[in-house]
Amino acid sequence: MSIARPLIIFLGLLLIWHLIVIASGVPPYILPAPHLVFQALAERGDILFSHAWITLLEIVFGLALGTLLGSLSALTLSYYQPARRWLMPILVVSQAIPVFALAPILVLWLGYGMVSKVAMATLIIYFPVTAAFFDGLRRTEPGHLDLAKTMNATRWSVLRHIRIPAALPAFASGLRVATAVAPIGAIVGEWVGSSEGLGFLMLHANGRMQIDVMFAALFILAVIAVALYYAVDAGLKRLLFWSSETTTTEL
Amino acid sequence: MTNDLTANNSPISLSLQAERLAFDDFTLFEGVELELPAGAWTCLLGPSGVGKTTLLRLIAGLIPGAENISLHCSDNNPIEGRTAYMAQQDLLMPWLSVLENILLGAKLRGEAPDKAKALDLLDQVGLTANAESLPSSLSGGMRQRAALARTLMEDRPLVLMDEPFSSLDAISRVRMQDLAANLLTGRTVLLVTHDPLEALRLGDRIHVLSGRPVHIDDAFMPHGQRPRDLHDPDVLNGQADLLERLSAADQKGAA
């Protein structure tokens, strides 16, 4: 995979950032220039990376758990019609309530450690994954289902060999959205109650007016989010080797 | 040839009697009868929407809740599970290779796949080189050939084909007609088509459907063995005749 294009985009963004700081004259305690942020990265690297590791774990576990729960929910909704009456409202509510409102409750229940943050990330991606996968499962080509019926396939067999593979592209869309959004859950959880992680570090730095450190943490968070997205995307492309979107487009 | 029926299965005939088939706002059939003679190809012709696909799907068991329909097989066994279905779309699963697609039935039923037979069928439809390819890399004609191989793999006495070649270009269509005629020897086939030429090349009995509720006219029975030659006088003369009947049917439906 070519690294040139993302690298150029990245440097371009840095340049724009730098120009904005110079042109607008914004003070460093509101928006520090890139070189100040990198300085902070270098000076406080050890703290930043140890907190970054915690946040990364929270995001990854949240993503894994949310995807698992979401997939199981989608399969349940698809297989058991009656389940829809019970599960649908829960789904919608999980999406509608702002995470910020739920965060303090989750933290109070689950404590200030990683568990509450994993729970937050899980909660925030539950709906996108479930909705996308369920939608895909519902939209199986009728022709395929007809063929399966004439072949005397069992309902379970159809689910396993036809509906699920056919629904994978839709699932992939949901998973991509989830990957982009999971970091938010982890960070909001940290803001509300924690003793480690990038979100916690940002709050702390902000309180001490160390805005360069705050932005350094933000920068690392952005890098984590982007790297995670591309990793998941690459994995999905592998899984969906047969899908037209994979075979006809490059990066 | 390995696609011949085994000693246990001689061709069966099917007779359909539909007292009534109605949907929300209209009655499709009322007192309809259809005979599919053993080992023969029965063709259904007619304007779009007349109900030929519905009849086929009825026999395939794809129309749930259809009562007052009687399907009787000559060997007195139920029809369920004894049909093979081929549609206008190839219905190949995009994530499976051609070979895996042919073995789909076994996979869905949880049976052990007969790889040797599948490879042989692939050979007969001329797709050996593409056994491991994904359907997306094949042309339309090749995909329908794969679908044909899959249909043969099912090894069922009754084969139901719903306009299977209508999405192909004229040359591929003729080739596929020849191939299908050869490979499906000895089976009872119901072929739905909108192409009179195809019906004349392949059909032993041709019915034109018309009206609402549907009326099935008497069979038109060309002579000779399928696939009939394009220059066959029956084929040439029959075309004009069938087109007349179709036109009348169309007007009847429009009325």
Added chain:
Amino acid sequence: MLYRLPLLSFLALVAFNSPTLAADKLTVLLDWFVNPDHAPLIIAKEKGFFKAAGLDVTLIAPSDPSAPPKLVAAGKAELAVSYQPQLHVQVEQGLPLIRIATLVSTPLNSLVVLKNGPIKSIKDLKGKKVGFSVGGFEDAVLSAMLNKYGLNLKDVTLINVNFSLSPSIVAGKVDAVIGAFRNFELNQMDIINKPGRAFYPEEEGVPPYDELIIVAHKSKTRDKRYRRFVDAIEQAVQYLVNHPQESWAAFIGAHKNLNDELNKRAWRDTMPRFALRPAAFDRARYHRFSKFLKKQGLIKNTRPISDYAIELP
């Protein structure tokens, strides 16, 4: 005929510049939502002291508590309510802020434990969990208090509970909280029947400081409105002291949603803590606190007081 025009304009100018006609607008960013800590500001507004000083003051509650000082420093707002400890740190980070008045001249911050809990002295905090709200300063306070008893920060586990100070200690999720305001959290806990007990930083090794101050942009100290503003606050504090009932009535008259038990109690507890001479400050006291912060590692250098505090002429 011609000389009447300048005369008329001159008279008009004088007329419109008299305080009773021309009110200068002034925007003050609060540190948090309106609460009894802001009583002098509310009374100055409601009892017309601002108006008499020719000021039309708007009080704005921030949605992000860390923003007001930054906004004043960036020139986007005129005055803000802030905290003396944070001011020292902010000035060192280069924010051009200066303290022009004191609102609350005692610390309000305290270390709170459950009254009926196992913690009976600060020494008992060894190995325990302490919740805090990230303001940037709490660990320094806690550190000094622990040091007095031979402990240090490593002997406790600090947990950021953000603003859920009372809930976290009442629910037993932490053993103590630092950063709780003694006039608020203690009353909150009393009301729900989980009384707390406070250890006061100024009694346990932390030099006294002003909890709430008014800050302005460093280059704007000559703004004539500011002295008038501070004078009006002084009048308000006088009024508070002399007419406590009327003051409370005026407060809840302007903010009906604050007429509840918690605010009533907080009001009562905050009363003795308002700076009676808002404009004045004690140089040595500020300097002493600056040295304390340096010792705790929150700032690198002490600096001349005039860098961050002034008595307006």
